[in-house]
Amino acid sequence: TTSAGSLLTKLATDNPYKDVVRYEHKNRKWNLQHVDYYSEALAIGLLENGLQPGDVVLSWLSPHFSESMALQFACSKSGLILYNLDPSLATTDPEAAKQALSQALTLTKANVLISQEAGSDVNYVRLCETVIPEIRFFDFAEGKPFVTPRFPHLRLPIHTGFDQDDKWGMLLLKQFVIPAGNLKEHLDGFTVTGSTPFLGELVLDDKGIPTGTGKIQTNDDVTKSGVLETFSKILSKDFHVVEGEGVVW
Incomplete structure (x- = not known):
């Protein structure tokens, strides 16, 4: 079977x-071509920066962000495994949110x-700077690889903002949007199918802090289960509105 990303392209x-889909956040409406293109x-941008199928992406994005949806399809297309951590905990308990992020990165x-x-x-x-202190003094402009002893697997800390002023230790998501049309070349012989691992699960305690990881669902599993609501509705060509904050800040 084909992957959800391949089905989207068709x-x-x-x-x-x-x-x-239309997102109230930033008031963005997407057609199928938009979703597939971005x-x-x-997917190309992530692979171009040295990632390979099977590598792990942790998303700390709200589901009412269109970036979250684009990332889901990007991971499906590239064979990357996606975990989602709910950022809303930070609005009520910042200390617990930092603990949750640290645990999620580790697990x-x-x-x-x-x-x-x-x-x-x-x-x-x-x-992020509190949990990953290296972000505070690292500068990607120097061209060196990012290293943090606390989370030795972490190579690319990324945020969704528009600039790196006073944030040189993180990259911009927009820098990874590379419409080069050469995804197959970057997959380097790897074929993403319906059985390719796609969506990981974080097991949380009653405070919302990860305590372990659960089953990793394949592309087929995710498509059949409907666990990613907007993702599934797009593949069904079911127009819908994602509610959420209508302003950037």
Whole structure:
């Protein structure tokens, strides 16, 4: 069977201008062509930076962000394994949120962390700096590989903001959107299918802090289960509105 990412490409080819989702956050409406174009460009950008199928991405993004949806399809297309950590804990208990992030990075052995920059009166970049102190003094502009002894697997800390001012230890998500059209070349002979691992699960305690990891679902598992609501509705060409904050901050 084919992967969800491959199915998306077929749908976008057959009916590119079919609107499938509107996000109240930033008031963005996406058609199938938009979803396929940006998710494939993000998949290329991640692989171009040295990732390989089977590597792990930890998303600390709210589900009402369109970036979260594009990342899901990008991981499906590239064979990367995606874990999701709910960032809303930081709005009520920042200390617990930092503990949750630390545990999630440790348990998943994430190679990539993708966080929002700020939202709901929370500066997520500063929380990341507390959990991963190397972010505070590392400078990606020097061209050296990122290293943190606390989380030795982590190579790319990324945020969704527009600039790196006072944030040189994190990269910008927009820098990874590379519409080069050469995804197959970057997969280097690897074929993503319905049986390719795709979505990991964090097991949480009653405070929302990860205590372990559960089953990793394949592309087929995720498509059949409908566990990613917007992801599934897009593949069904079911137009819907994702509610959430209508402003950036």
